[in-house]
Amino acid sequence: MKPVHVGLLGMGTVGGGTYAVLSRNAEEISRRAGRPIAITVAADRNLERIRAMTNGRCRVTDDAFAVVNDPAVEVVVELIGGYTVARDLVLSAIENGKHVVTANKALLAVHGNEIFAAAQKRGVIVAFEAAVAGGIPIVKALREGLSANRIEWVAGIINGTTNFILSEMRDKGISFAEALAGAQRLGYAEADPTFDIEGIDAAHKITLLASIAFGIPVQFARAHVEGISKLDAVDIRYAEYLGYRIKLLGLARKREDGVELRVHPTLIPNKRLIANVEGAMNAVLVKGDAVDTTLYYGKGAGAEPTASAVIADLVDVARAAATDPDNRVPHLAFQPDRLHDVPVLPIDQAETAGYLRLRVADRPGALADVTRILADCAISIDALLQREPEEGEGAADIILLTHVCRERQTLDAIARMEALPAVYGKVTRLRLENLQ
Numbered sequence: 001m002k003p004v005h006v007g008l009l010g011m012g013t014v015g016g017g018t019y020a021v022l023s024r025n026a027e028e029i030s031r032r033a034g035r036p037i038a039i040t041v042a043a044d045r046n047l048e049r050i051r052a053m054t055n056g057r058c059r060v061t062d063d064a065f066a067v068v069n070d071p072a073v074e075v076v077v078e079l080i081g082g083y084t085v086a087r088d089l090v091l092s093a094i095e096n097g098k099h100v101v102t103a104n105k106a107l108l109a110v111h112g113n114e115i116f117a118a119a120q121k122r123g124v125i126v127a128f129e130a131a132v133a134g135g136i137p138i139v140k141a142l143r144e145g146l147s148a149n150r151i152e153w154v155a156g157i158i159n160g161t162t163n164f165i166l167s168e169m170r171d172k173g174i175s176f177a178e179a180l181a182g183a184q185r186l187g188y189a190e191a192d193p194t195f196d197i198e199g200i201d202a203a204h205k206i207t208l209l210a211s212i213a214f215g216i217p218v219q220f221a222r223a224h225v226e227g228i229s230k231l232d233a234v235d236i237r238y239a240e241y242l243g244y245r246i247k248l249l250g251l252a253r254k255r256e257d258g259v260e261l262r263v264h265p266t267l268i269p270n271k272r273l274i275a276n277v278e279g280a281m282n283a284v285l286v287k288g289d290a291v292d293t294t295l296y297y298g299k300g301a302g303a304e305p306t307a308s309a310v311i312a313d314l315v316d317v318a319r320a321a322a323t324d325p326d327n328r329v330p331h332l333a334f335q336p337d338r339l340h341d342v343p344v345l346p347i348d349q350a351e352t353a354g355y356l357r358l359r360v361a362d363r364p365g366a367l368a369d370v371t372r373i374l375a376d377c378a379i380s381i382d383a384l385l386q387r388e389p390e391e392g393e394g395a396a397d398i399i400l401l402t403h404v405c406r407e408r409q410t411l412d413a414i415a416r417m418e419a420l421p422a423v424y425g426k427v428t429r430l431r432l433e434n435l436q
Contacts, residue, residue: 017303149288
């Protein structure tokens with residue numbers, strides 16, 4: 001049977017992994033797809049590298065646009081990354097009637113609506129399992145496996161770099177800066193780790209999951225994003241003492257008045273399975289009304305785990321390419337004309353429990369002033385921990401866990417606490433999610 005002819009753009013870590021796995025498991029993949037899948041041309045700026053990787057088994061070029069314009073190529077696999085050239089390549093491939101497989105979460109989070117609309121108009125597939133959580137098939141699970149459910153929320157540890165850093169901070173009692181340096185030495189963090197540590201990478205991914213879960217357009221610009229660079233090791237210790245672990249959590253929650261879409265450091269009860277995801281691993285929890293809570297766990301990055309997802313998409317394309325476009329699984333799970341433009345709520349309307357750490361003067365009435373402010377703001381206390389002041393110090397740490405309330409209530413309470421003469425410096429605030 002005639003093979004599916006694939007053009008591969010980018011032979012870096014994931015591109016190399018994709019080529020290696022597709023070559024190694026060619027027979028097994030062909031049995032699943034119903035026809036062979038063959039990379040016939042590969043593009044990369046480093047021709048020496050791709051010649052060494054392919055060893056003459058396919059054509060090579062340093063011109064990615066020559067691949068997307070090649071009439072013999074049926075599917076373009078885009079593994080270049082970024083927002084600009086990748087967008088032009090993907091849109092050109094679609095315009096030329098080619099199916100696209102991509103691992104580029106940044107591209108889809110920012111330009112996904114444009115790309116999916118173009119693909120729908122041209123009758124081609126854009127598959128992106130590898131864009132979220134590496135080798136974990138979370139896109140397929142949400143889009144197909146859970147299609148009977150009304151999804152209530154999705155929460156994920158979807159950035160391995162930050163999870164590794166947080167695990168190191170907790171296990172070794174070290175600072176963020178020390179843990180980041182260690183992650184860079186081991187290759188878990190880039191030389192410029194901004195996208196990871198500031199939560200942007202996780203926000204790209206949770207944006208895509210929210211769209212699939214709730215049937216809404218991609219709205220990355222409306223996501224609330226906080227990273228872990230300002231996280232203090234002392235808060236990790238206090239959280240552990242209180243029975244919680246701090247994770248960089250991406251969360252999308254459907255409410256009657258809109259959708260919460262946010263990424264930030266979060267306290268999670270340590271009895272939850274997702275709180276025990278350590279190192280560079282990823283995990284995603286999905287709450288559906290029929291199935292209740294399901295957990296997806298595995299390697300969220302790396303050459304072959306991500307290649308596994310890329311090739312799974314290629315198999316799907318091989319199976320579905322000959323079908324009527326109107327009868328394929330929609331890109332965002334819901335039929336394009338049935339997407340709901342539900343508003344993404346501003347962060348001050350989010351509803352969450354909280355962790356507050358205050359440095360308070362060790363004198364009568366100081367704690368009463370703090371609790372009175374919380375009561376005035378209609379915030380109830382779930383737990384309180386007061387650390388004894390060190391010898392010779394006139395101040396002590398007070399840690400409060402609050403019940404769920406609106407974000408604006410918490411911000412108002414913090415502003416009033418920081419104005420108290422007995423409160424020294426800024427109040428440290430983290431959000432808390434029970435994920436029940």
